[in-house]
Amino acid sequence: SAVISQKPSRDICQRGTSLTIQCQVDSQVTMMFWYRQQPGQSLTLIATANQGSEATYESGFVIDKFPISRPNLTFSTLTVSNMSPEDSSIYLCSVAPEPTDTQYFGPGTRLTVL
Amino acid sequence: GESVGLHLPTLSVQEGDNSIINCAYSNSASDYFIWYKQESGKGPQFIIDIRSNMDKRQGQRVTVLLNKTVKHLSLQIAATQPGDSAVYFCAESSTNDYKLSFGAGTTVTVRA
Numbered sequence: 001s002a003v004i005s006q007k008p009s010r011d012i013c014q015r016g017t018s019l020t021i022q023c024q025v026d027s028q029v030t031m032m033f034w035y036r037q038q039p040g041q042s043l044t045l046i047a048t049a050n051q052g053s054e055a056t057y058e059s060g061f062v063i064d065k066f067p068i069s070r071p072n073l074t075f076s077t078l079t080v081s082n083m084s085p086e087d088s089s090i091y092l093c094s095v096a097p098e099p100t101d102t103q104y105f106g107p108g109t110r111l112t113v114l
Numbered sequence: 115g116e117s118v119g120l121h122l123p124t125l126s127v128q129e130g131d132n133s134i135i136n137c138a139y140s141n142s143a144s145d146y147f148i149w150y151k152q153e154s155g156k157g158p159q160f161i162i163d164i165r166s167n168m169d170k171r172q173g174q175r176v177t178v179l180l181n182k183t184v185k186h187l188s189l190q191i192a193a194t195q196p197g198d199s200a201v202y203f204c205a206e207s208s209t210n211d212y213k214l215s216f217g218a219g220t221t222v223t224v225r226a
């Protein structure tokens with residue numbers, strides 16, 4: 001399976017600021033996804049990061065709040081904008097070499113907003 | 115909307131015993147199912163998967179059973195070890211929609 005890294009691993013931020021999370025994979029993959037995991041909860045898909053085009057967002061998530069970049073087949077970023085304490089969560093990226101393949105997850109970014 | 119869910123939020127098991135974690139799904143179009151293990155402070159780790167053309171699949175100490183008639187999925191862990199303590203999630207997707215939908219998660223605690 002692919003080796004996936006995320007930066008930063010954790011951060012504490014002030015409300016109103018923005019944080020950009022990076023996801024790097026060691027091989028080219030077709031699919032990259034971003035998930036949110038609120039404290040003690042399951043995973044919720046935020047968006048599919050599409051290489052060379054705009055991300056596809058799930059219901060309840062918008063580009064202005066969670067802008068995503070996907071410049072190539074090994075890298076993506078998620079920005080959490082104008083943060084509030086409700087954005088405190090673990091943010092996870094996942095990858096799949098092809099759409100029908102298993103998704104593998106990165107270690108996550110633990111975000112606390114004060 | 116349709117969702118994937120788990121029957122029990124917690125499971126306490128004696129070390130050496132077998133564990134069974136259950137999952138119910140409601141999307142009849144789902145044809146791919148995955149079990150993930152998430153340890154504290156880590157991302158979900160792939161355990162085993164199964165496609166809808168099978169009803170059983172075995173891995174190392176783990177077995178996944180799929181009952182499409184009642185839309186039920188289970189994960190069996192043989193000879194549970196302390197390292198098996200974690201939260202276990204089932205997830206499902208369909209060929210027409212590769213996005214994963216996750217269940218609520220079951221916390222497994224192994225007693226020494």
